[in-house]
Amino acid sequence: MVEKKVVIKNETGIHARPASMIVQLANKYGAEVTLEKDGNEVNAKSIMGIMSLGVSKSTEVTVKAEGEDAQGAVDALVELLESGFGE
Amino acid sequence: MSKELMGTAASPGIAIGKVLILEEENLDYQKKTVEDVEGEKVRLHDALEESKEQLQLIKDKVEREMGNDKAEIFQAHLLVLSDPELISAVESKIDSAKVNAEAALDETVEQFATLFANMDNDYMRERASDIRDVGSRILKNLLGIDSINLATLDDEVVLIADDLTPSDTAQVNKDKVLGFATKIGGRTSHTAIMARSLELPAVVGVSEILDIVENGDQIIVDGVDGDIIINPTDEQLASYNKKAEEYEQRKARLAQLKDLAGETKDGHRVELVANIGTPKDVKGALTNGAEGIGLFRSEFLYMDRDSFPTEEEQFESYKEVAEKMEGPVVIRTLDIGGDKELSYLDLPEEMNPFLGYRAIRICLDRTDIFKTQLRAILRASAYGEVKIMYPMISALEQLRAANGVLEEVKEELKAENVDFDENLEVGMMIEIPAAAMIADILAKETDFFSIGTNDLIQYTTATDRMNENISHLYQPFHPALLRLIKRVVEAAHGEGNWAGMCGEMAGDKRLAPYLLGVGLDEFSMSAVSIPEVKDQIRNMTLEDAKEIAQKALTFSTAEEVEAFLSNI
Numbered sequence: 218m219v220e221k222k223v224v225i226k227n228e229t230g231i232h233a234r235p236a237s238m239i240v241q242l243a244n245k246y247g248a249e250v251t252l253e254k255d256g257n258e259v260n261a262k263s264i265m266g267i268m269s270l271g272v273s274k275s276t277e278v279t280v281k282a283e284g285e286d287a288q289g290a291v292d293a294l295v296e297l298l299e300s301g302f303g304e
Numbered sequence: 305m306s307k308e309l310m311g312t313a314a315s316p317g318i319a320i321g322k323v324l325i326l327e328e329e330n331l332d333y334q335k336k337t338v339e340d341v342e343g344e345k346v347r348l349h350d351a352l353e354e355s356k357e358q359l360q361l362i363k364d365k366v367e368r369e370m371g372n373d374k375a376e377i378f379q380a381h382l383l384v385l386s387d388p389e390l391i392s393a394v395e396s397k398i399d400s401a402k403v404n405a406e407a408a409l410d411e412t413v414e415q416f417a418t419l420f421a422n423m424d425n426d427y428m429r430e431r432a433s434d435i436r437d438v439g440s441r442i443l444k445n446l447l448g449i450d451s452i453n454l455a456t457l458d459d460e461v462v463l464i465a466d467d468l469t470p471s472d473t474a475q476v477n478k479d480k481v482l483g484f485a486t487k488i489g490g491r492t493s494h495t496a497i498m499a500r501s502l503e504l505p506a507v508v509g510v511s512e513i514l515d516i517v518e519n520g521d522q523i524i525v526d527g528v529d530g531d532i533i534i535n536p537t538d539e540q541l542a543s544y545n546k547k548a549e550e551y552e553q554r555k556a557r558l559a560q561l562k563d564l565a566g567e568t569k570d571g572h573r574v575e576l577v578a579n580i581g582t583p584k585d586v587k588g589a590l591t592n593g594a595e596g597i598g599l600f601r602s603e604f605l606y607m608d609r610d611s612f613p614t615e616e617e618q619f620e621s622y623k624e625v626a627e628k629m630e631g632p633v634v635i636r637t638l639d640i641g642g643d644k645e646l647s648y649l650d651l652p653e654e655m656n657p658f659l660g661y662r663a664i665r666i667c668l669d670r671t672d673i674f675k676t677q678l679r680a681i682l683r684a685s686a687y688g689e690v691k692i693m694y695p696m697i698s699a700l701e702q703l704r705a706a707n708g709v710l711e712e713v714k715e716e717l718k719a720e721n722v723d724f725d726e727n728l729e730v731g732m733m734i735e736i737p738a739a740a741m742i743a744d745i746l747a748k749e750t751d752f753f754s755i756g757t758n759d760l761i762q763y764t765t766a767t768d769r770m771n772e773n774i775s776h777l778y779q780p781f782h783p784a785l786l787r788l789i790k791r792v793v794e795a796a797h798g799e800g801n802w803a804g805m806c807g808e809m810a811g812d813k814r815l816a817p818y819l820l821g822v823g824l825d826e827f828s829m830s831a832v833s834i835p836e837v838k839d840q841i842r843n844m845t846l847e848d849a850k851e852i853a854q855k856a857l858t859f860s861t862a863e864e865v866e867a868f869l870s871n872i
Binding site for chain 2: 228229232233234236237240241259260262263264265266268269271273
């Protein structure tokens, strides 16, 4: 299991567009990838799962992955989340 | 047998073609117990695949024609279709409850939608309707209902509907859709405005239409006179084909006026400018010979998205328009509320939204939103002849408060060494009778007025313009309107200011002589109306117009005024 914490920076949190970007990126990896916020853990390949977390600006989420390319998946997702989704 | 109906002519031109009725589909299904659970899962996956193909087509088209921003929501919809949590939840319901795919899907979608509907964030609550939208699409495909996809029609059609939603009109393919006729709406309804901007013939407010037409009927939509003919006789067809041809010829003749000025025979110049919603509309404005933009409805930059546009995004849009237009560009500050909502701004439900929390009333309360917009407009003023216009001012205090915020923003920009036009003109709309009555006072603290007739008629005659039972009371020719307009123009001139008009009345060629006669300086309208109004103005003298205006003011009823002005 690989995991890393990240704080969401973009103004509007994880709304539809960032959630789409997360799912599309997670789908590139075979590993099981999840996002966790306040003890709620959701599948990072599920757009409804991610959006149901209701992540707003300045909240901390944990990216976790398990499987062969887990390290790559976590690194890529953390980079995306830290980039503020280009906003 | 042929059948004739009447409605409101909403967008000029003649469409002759086959009827396609857009209606709400019936998505009722029977909940059934099934033995073959694997078979149900196959049906589910087939429906998901079909839904994906349909959405992909819509997404590609929207992306091509309206840009990535507008297509994003469809990308999210596509991801819902392949959401592993959704699919496994539906599958396990089929397995455990042994129900058909329709029931398993519908119940699961509702669970997800409810989850979102109960979240404590407006934006997320709104997403419940997106999930239901995707769910209905899958259900339709399960039920084998062929939904009409406006983006990918095969045949040429005339669309008939109760009303068209913004998402319907966004998908319309102009090569296939010849025109519209709707049951509800008036000249200023969304359908009418969209039809004019798409340059498609349309008749709205045809109350009986859905009771009479059937898919495949032949129909004539006469957007010039507001007539509808269903299954016309050969004679009618021949006569309308001729009328359509004459209309096209007239349009071609008017197109030649494009580069000529809005000038009377005796050399009196007025400005003929266009109303636009987004930078994309500049093209239509230029094609129709607009000398500038008299109304940039900035609220369109705020609509169909899930968060406020940033200062940078707004600046880019304002700058684009300012650079493309050689003449002035009047940007109206955010006019939201009334019938225009933003999904991410939680406005309370109101009994009388048109009399409620809207436009400048919101902006003066939420100065954070207002300041971001003013900064963007001011920055764009370095790139063209930009002017600022406030909507819905009813009293001097509001005008002063708005100007106060503007001054603050100017100081901020100066402190940051950001370029802007320090002499940019600042004006207001006159759309509330109270403002019209104190126009002389307001003129002292503004540079210009623009009369917003759609709301001014509504407020002056106390007539809800969307209510078809009283639409006859919504009267541009009402003597009260003529008097208010004259008063406002005179008040502006009294302070050396200019006066314009940006409501639908400015584009009604019957009113042009009156408006010219009372001294209106600027006429701002849907771009397609400019050639007709220009033709009218170029064929008269200012003296003629003044006489007509004086005469028009002597009548006692709207009917008399309309009859007089229609027969000039």
